[in-house]
Amino acid sequence: MLLGGLSATALAPGFAFGQATNEIRIGAPLPLTGPLAPEGRKQKRGYDLWAAQVTKDGGVDVGGRKLPVRIIYSDYQSATPRGVQACEFLVNQEKAHFLFSPFGSGAAKAGSAIAERYKIPMIAPTASSVEVYDQGFKYLFGTFTPNSTLTEPLAKLVTEKAPDVKKVAIFSRNDLLPLSLANEMRKSSAARNLSVVYDEKFAIGTLDFAAALTQMRAAAPDWVFVGGYINDLVQVRSQMRDLGMKPKVLTMIAGPAYEEYIQALKGAAENVSSAAWWHPSVRYEGEDLFRSTANYVEVFKAAYNGDTPDYAEASASSAGAILQLALKKAGTLEGPAVRDALASLNVRTFWGPVHFGATGQIDSLTPPVFQIQEGKAVVLVPDEIKRGEFRFGIA
């Protein structure tokens, strides 16, 4: 009875079995509902854009054949276990050739075990923690550099431009990425003899920050560093303004990279500094289907009523573009061959130069540091794509 009920539902879509390799099937588990829904939907836009572009180009070149792409989505409802289940479902039942990982470091890490087991190359577009790549897995590749590559250039920039910044406040959401960022920030501060005068975490789902910020204000920090997601950061920023807090430097990750952040805060977003793995104002030329960052931004805007892509959307598109380059190189859909092609990839793309290190995490990217100036994100670091000078003080 137990088995019967199960196999009836589990085997229903098993008809995919018989299909020959006349299309490229990519499994993409995404958090389309639940707390991570905003992120999941961003990713979907990035994947869809790549798939649409491939269709326009007539398919992906694999060993001289042009194959169409099919992305099979599965909503894992923002629950990591379900994300793992979705990975297994997509490989085992939907016969996906490749996987785009679930969102974030935790879920990517959990899902990568499935990819490893079935020898399915998996590209993680949103996993930055080194622990994800330290597992000794061979089939996992990530497009984000480690979190320290965000905080270090920032700390370097701030201490160089403003040697009088001495007191740092660190405030982060009690969640994987923000905690890791706060950790890196602590290290970067210690390395430069900055004193951390306030160091607190806030619970996931916190609505009001007035009390914590009041206490932070009493510690009079020169530099306030806040780690969280866009909703947290918008609220923290507006409440800082309400409380009249004006630190010399205000850094927030990872919200200001999103257009919605600037839209929501208007003037209050001015001079907020941040760092991200990519920014639409970077300028790269590439061999991928999007050819350049500028072109990518144009294509994106045309597809999504003028919206500007952010790093999360671009990373999702880049996962597709990178896979496409590897497929061309491998000339086959066989997992191990494509895996080797990915591992030895050394190309330039709209996302930036792409080369994966020994662990599978990208090591060729320099994340830009930027600041909101006159309602626009202006890149300050690295020098090659620098568009402005650091400004101090906030509104």
Place this chain on the structure above:
Amino acid sequence: MSASLLAQVLANGLLLGGLYAAVAAGFSLVWGVLNVVNMLHGSAIVLGSYAAWFASARFGVNPFLSAIVVGPAIGLLGWAVQRFVIQRVITAPVLITLVLTFALDLILNNGMINAFSADYRKVPPVTGAILTFGPIGLPLDRVLAAVAGVVVTLAVHAYLNNSRLGRAIVAVRMDRETSMLMGVKVEHIYAVTFGLGLALAGIAGCLMAVVFPISPLNSSGYLGIAFVACVLGGLGSIVGAIVGGIVLGVVESFGAIFVGPEYSVTVAAVLLIAMLLLRPQGLLGRAGYE
């Protein structure tokens, strides 16, 4: 810890409490009269917030004004939900109505995630001004929202005590059987009360939109606030919701300072359990528990 810091934290807490009162009032009313824990309440607040955002983005109407339309509209929805859905199981055990409203919440919340694509939205500041009293700074928007929250709640309280329909609602809350004997149509009263409860949720949603970013994910947080404020103030008591909301706001604010911001919900949860065990009738109000 300086006096000005404590004064600021107290002021923050009071303002937060005014908003919490609005969040809790409708929930408390429904619980008290229908004996239904309305799990839909949080999502109804978010729906109100989205409506306020829409009014602001599309027509440039600020949330204080749009609340006048949004409240009754969501109230009408609530009336229909009670009349045609919940009423069918109103006499069933507690677990059944709890699970039913939970299911309705899943539907509404998932629907909102799809309809509004789950992005965070923010209504632009209405005044954006900041009032300063010595070392204490109070954002005017927040003050207005908190005051509006308390005023709306008091208005409902006055309505319940002074109108014919309101007194019928109170009568049903006190003693359902006797009211039935006296010719009150309980089914009708239930639907009106649920509608009133959701109308309050809609208005609370508009007020929250003035202060907080809008997202379907806020709904469980709002529901938690309603739970705690309602138990603190005493079940079914509108004035109790104000007292409970304000106490919760103040306790949360000081909790963030003395216990740490990552434990703000724990502080509220411990407070709630302690209240249930030690003073189930609420800080004021009659004994509510069976």
Place this chain on the structure above:
Amino acid sequence: MKTLSSSPWIGPVLALAGGAILAFGLPVLVGDQAYLLRLATQLALLVTLAIAWNLVGGFTGYPSFATAAFFGLGAYAIAVAQQAGWPAWSGFLLAAVLSALLAAPFGFAILRLRGHYFAIASLMLVTILKEVTTGWSDLTGGGMGINLPGAGGNPTAIATVALETMVILAAAALALSMIVAKGRLGFGLACIRMNETAAMGAGIDAPRLKTIAFTLSAAICGLAGATYARWIGYIDPSDVYDVMWSVRPIIAALIGGVGTVFGPVVGSIVYIAFEELMWRNLLTFGTGALGVLIALLVLLLPAGIIPGILRRRAS
């Protein structure tokens, strides 16, 4: 109650034997269908939790939402124990004992509350444990989550062991539930559910019996959490203290029939099948569809499937 005079041990022994056959037979049968293994493990997990919930929510009539609290506690107990180098069995023991130790005093305190008040108080325990676990990062890793040692091992072996453990746990829970239902404890709990005042008047030590049921239930949930943690290999507070761990068993029990011995089993099967179906076919409305199912169920079949069938047959 009718079969009480016949041996009360037949049912439980059959349940355990059936569980053992399923536990070791399933991997052989569907060993190459990893996804089926996974679904079967999930089903066994839900069955276990639903049976555990039924002891309190069904037999005793107290609508508890604390399942997720003990599930999460059990998961963290074994994770922390294994990180400290304890052997697996002691991790399981710790999970059960910690859950029981927390449940006994907490249950004793809040089981004085009735109806919604009890439901809310029990729900708050989930919130509290989640935040404490998140905050106590030295021990638990906080929001960063925690890895179980050995998680990187052979996935097939892990999946097989997880299924075996989970099915045996489910069978043991079922056996326990049968013993309780037919015994003095279950009789007392039934009286409490029907009329607590009269039960006390008839000499039933209601506070003690309720606390025993709550504690037993918690220990099972703790064990389920521990098994789950070893299966998944990586846990974080928002995953294991997710309120859905409290809600899904309730829905499963409601589907099958609250307060019946086999209701949670039948309900879990229906629930998992439905959830899987919705999840596959409705990309972004899976949760909402679940809401529709629950609403329809509550409106049309409020007593659940088993009592519904029994009633139809009787009339």
Place this chain on the structure above:
Amino acid sequence: MSEAPLLRLENLSKRFGGLKAVSDVSLSFGEGEIVGLIGSNGAGKTTLVNLVTGHLKPTAGRVTFAGRDVTGAPPYRLARLGLLRTFQVVQPFAQLPARDNVAAAALFAGAAGDMAAARRAADAALERLGIAHVADRLPTQVTLAERKRLELAKSLAAKPKMLFLDEVNAGLNSAEIDGVLDMIRSIAAEGVTIVVIEHLMKVVRGLCTRLVVLHQGALLADGPTDAVARDPKVVDAYLGKRGAAMLEAAR
């Protein structure tokens, strides 16, 4: 009154907020007595019973039962000691057949060793109260008179030393009342102390050898039925002229 009363109340009081529902009541009950507890509505009768049987905790005072201090003890402990009560509104286990309703009391308060023994004890109690024929029916499927007897059977199965019967005759017709009274007498004859809380003068007069009168929460009178019924204080405060006449007539 025997030198070692079965139940002794000493200065028992209960306040609800500002209201004194029971104030400073001291009473003793001996073995095998049948006592009537009377008083107007709100005199504190039910509150007093609730205090003694553990459903309420006294604000002050002491309760001793069978030589033990049981002040504030929970109902299930008192039931196991043999102190039981029936409720004004009958309180059955609605989804259990009559036999199991009674068996619960036999199992948990009457010290029946197992379920089978409890069911045997239940059948005996039902038989004794003349309702053996309802053993397999649900409490909702029997008449009010049978339900009242079912309540008595539950108490009996618990092997009581003392029974408080709260308006056990309310709603019954004259013939039914007579049957119940016979049963109460036969239970008392076995040495069980019985306290009846009653409005019906016929019952009080025909059954009780002693009357206790409460007025506004305080003890107004306590003594042999005849003497108390003629006590001018009682006549003034409770019975009124008409009541006194009825009591006389019922003689």
